[in-house]
Amino acid sequence: MKYDIVVIGGGIVGLATAYQTLKKKPSLKLALVEKETELCKHQTGNNSGVIHSGLYYKPGSLKARNCIGGYQMLLDFCSENEIPYELCGKVVVATDEFQKPLLENLYNRGLENGLDKISKLSMEALKEIEPHVNGIAALNVPYTGIIDYVAVAHKYAELIQAFGGDIFLGEKVTGIKQSTGLATVITEKQSFETSLVINCGGLYSDKLARQTSEEVDLKIIPFRGEYFKLKPEKEYLVKHLIYPVPDPNFPFLGVHFTRMINGGIEAGPNAVLAFRREGYKKSQIHLGELAESLMWPGFQKVAMKYWKTGFGEMYRSFSKAAFTKALQKLIPEIEENDLVDGGAGVRAQACDRTGGLLDDFAIIEANKAINVCNAPSPAATSSLSIGNTVSSLAIERF
Template sequence: MADETVGIVGAGIVGLATAREIALGRPGTRVVVFDKEPEVSLHQTGHNSGVVHAGIYYTPGSLKADLCVRGVALLREYCRDRELPYKEIGKLVVAVREDELGRMNDLYERARNNHVPDLRRISKEEIREFEPNGAGVAALHSPRTAITDYPAIARSFAKDVVDSGGEVRLGFPVTGITTVPGGIAVASGQERVRVDRLILCAGLQSDAVARLAQDEREPRIVPFRGEYMLLKPERTGLVRGLIYPVPDPRYPFLGVHFTPRVDGSVEVGPNAVLALAREGYTRTRISPKDLLGLAAYPGTWRMAARHWRTGIREYRGSFSTAAFMKDARLYVPDVGVSDVVRGGAGVRAQALDRDGTLLDDFRIHRVGRVTAVRNAPSPAATASMAIAEHIVGAVFGDASAS
């Protein structure tokens, strides 16, 4: 008999990393992962770009910064031990205008404070040494930034959980969370499973599932769809490594960039448009329930009032390949509309506060025996194993959740 049973809602990479951390690190504790889907990692993890972020962008001292840097080391070691793909192909963060140099230098100082390894500033001429088809006035070069296969990692985490005596219960949509004497009852329809503690890692459904557990109603999740183009196979040679813009600090999105994948393909994107459904991977996927929830939330309108110009620009790129590629050509001038085809899309679970603020850092709440991950956008996949350590430390009293 297990000394204690811990339930985890969500079989994405964060939920599975947390389950694995408990299963391997706390003998005598049984772990049960619940997910509504028939397979693990079908949503954010399964639509991830595959980038292992080095920690360049994040505010020093934030959870994102600390857990990303720790997570890279853990993930790299795990992939090598399990012979999973992990390729350090390097990244350029490129300034294409003189007025971006100040932000680029600020980013360099931030990255140094985050102990990003081997990062350096390079000149216009040096950009061409790394990317012969690239352009820009200067750049940051991060040689240790890598790419991997996050769905494969998530499947490996799930296997570790099961091999350690845990359970991954798929096809189990959580419809109720109730406090019972000495524990928590997790319901799916008429079926109920009792656990001693519960951890919510529900991604796109994180606010809805947290409300079932009587957690705070805010922040709310706003789904942003990121759409990609794919370079045609005969044009993938235009790009050697990752090419990113200098990000706008007003937004938690990084802008259109070039992303080689472990399968040899190269993505261009993503944009960031408001999705009309929590799981709205296409423009035609619309959920009246999700739309009503967005319309009824004051934070949605306050966000729109601040960022409507950016929203219009992003939607233009959604419907026009020429508009989409206009930004991309600033970084690789030789790439054009004829060089790409429409690719896939992902939906980012972006937490939004009532005042219209898009949350940047990870946010984790604790309500009695329930711990809820309320915001875990990029670099959550990179940081997943470190996030798991942090959550487990908080749940079992070894650290404090933030």
């Protein structure tokens, strides 16, 4: 079959990109291919459902621009399409003295990013908002919210089809070939000829990108984030969202408490190396994929530099008591038996060859392809903005 554009990946970024492309230029013939038999089976379907404000991201970065722009686009889209969300707000809490200057940096960064409603909280004010939280300094971030991103993504899919786009499920891509005029996306079932490939392959985006360009020099390192849930009788301990001050050396936010739009409260996640790219359980191991991660020079440098942090994360993965202790820094009343097993997600974190965990989105253009190679959190919040950016690059080619 022949298409103008083939989008690879049925997560929220791929769907938003296809939707934004057809919204701008409905005359394009577009197909989206997804290897699973359902949409949103991986990062989108296993995230915490948080609407991020843009607090953490370097001003001017792709993350900052797309999160802040995508935030309002998302809220407008949900209002127009009657998708429930709640701007419940969150607090970011310092529990140690060394975190105070980091919290001050976060406050200033938020202001630089245009979040003029954030505020510093006195301990009395913190106790009014979150009476069970322990801390020595805190920020109130009223912009943050909660949502069901799978519902959002399915609405994107519905609108793609309304614009005349085709969605193919159960179509695992096995190869991308390029000729003078067209690219061919080959799946296990069929092939698609196209003028342009848009790769939103998430955990496998780097492998797909290498088939379109020799200049892709990064690797996706899968990090599993494991959650517990609070027992219903202990949910009163959390009123909003409660976050620690993040470690500035890592693109992870630390274990925190998250209210869910459909009810319940999650506690977590940690961040541990997954032993396969879609390794949602400790027992899921793919020796080839694990070896790829361990042998990547960039990951080796990260592991050597931050082995203590990595060991601590892994220890918490195997020790519920250690996980509970981390949560007790924020809410001392939490006890180990208050936590029941929750789910897990796997974050597709790009790592360059020199040892950097990419802190920004990465969009790599090739002759007949646009590759979205690093789109972890806050990609769901930013999805319409990322889709707008990528669709603009795509439409320029027609």
